[in-house]
Amino acid sequence: MDKQLINYLQLFRPITIADGNIIAGYFKPQVFKEGDFLFEGDKVAREMFFVCKGVVRIGTVNDKGTEVTHIFYNENHLCSILQSFNDEVHTASFIQACCDTEVLSISKSKLLELYQQLPYLKELIDQLNQLNLIRKVNTRNAYLGEDAETQYRIFTMQHPDIALRVPLKDIASYLGITPQSLSRIRKNIK
């Protein structure tokens, strides 16, 4: 699992074996079953996760009491509630496993320690977070002005693996429609 993280980082910057071992030492493997919460919300998010296997989602409950999914993260993605993690402010968002999931986790305090040992890592992680944010924005922009069926088609194109692995209700909450509507849409498409 550690290797997977290092391989991922290597895509953006060469990392020596020695440094790779240091980094690996700071991350802790964790396993979650479908439906488990990696982070429950309504507090400061002090953990950053790297998804090794499975899919997680960041979501929240809106004013009407319905769950909405902001984003999914599958394998080889860093996942955190960025604003809360950076600024140490409370967040209403949660992180939940959408299927059986394995992650590497690191607390903010440990991450800061790690930055002290390997200062270039801060720059790297910042860069990765920016890439993540841009991708998130672009993905959402693609849905703008499309009807629900088109949005679902776009989703299955952009995230075919996620579409197959996560519950229908999570996808519906990601698209902002009811599970019934999504079920109907799937039927129409077939």
Add this chain to the structure above:
Amino acid sequence: MDKQLINYLQLFRPITIADGNIIAGYFKPQVFKEGDFLFEGDKVAREMFFVCKGVVRIGTVNDKGTEVTHIFYNENHLCSILQSFNDEVHTASFIQACCDTEVLSISKSKLLELYQQLPYLKELIDQLNQLNLIRKVNTRNAYLGEDAETQYRIFTMQHPDIALRVPLKDIASYLGITPQSLSRIRKNIK
């Protein structure tokens, strides 16, 4: 106008008068009338703008030929098509003035020169871009799973000044609904 930019940067990091003058020397004031394009799209976006007065929007034309608005920027915001600007890739997005607008602009090559003179600026601008992205994501997340009327209410709460200054059709394209629907919603609210 230069002063406005320096004041903005000062919010995040102290800047000496000397450095402020250097920075100001790199930015070029430009004026656009409502409807004018700051950037037309279908090429690499090589300019970054700072909005001093007015409102601009980043938008694109989707597959059905309808315009969609990704985001608005009003006064005291850095505005660029980040992925295109950073990675020098083509973008289909455009930047348009939604009302009479004054900006400061800087080309990427000039910005890189400036970074060489004042290395801390890169870190600062990166930080501001990250803040912008997070805000953009959070703003959009707030609309998820809400009906059109609620989305419009949220929009007018979050951006009361923008709501008053930009054409109805632009707001409709931001919310992903037709101008007719938005007109109807406004009538219902009154």
Add this chain to the structure above:
DNA sequence: AATACTGCTTAACAAATGGTAAAAAAGCTT
């Protein structure tokens, strides 16, 4: 194996939104 629980599907109806068209209003140009 029987029971409950959860998520998915289906259906009928209600509500919201889109499409089309036309009129009214506002802005520009001459």
Add this chain to the structure above:
DNA sequence: AAGCTTTTTTACCATTTGTTAAGCAGTATT
């Protein structure tokens, strides 16, 4: 001021989506 263009409003009808309710299928629990 008159004429032109664009934006906004209004209205009517079609389509999409939400709501409610029920049944079904799979999974877990006892």
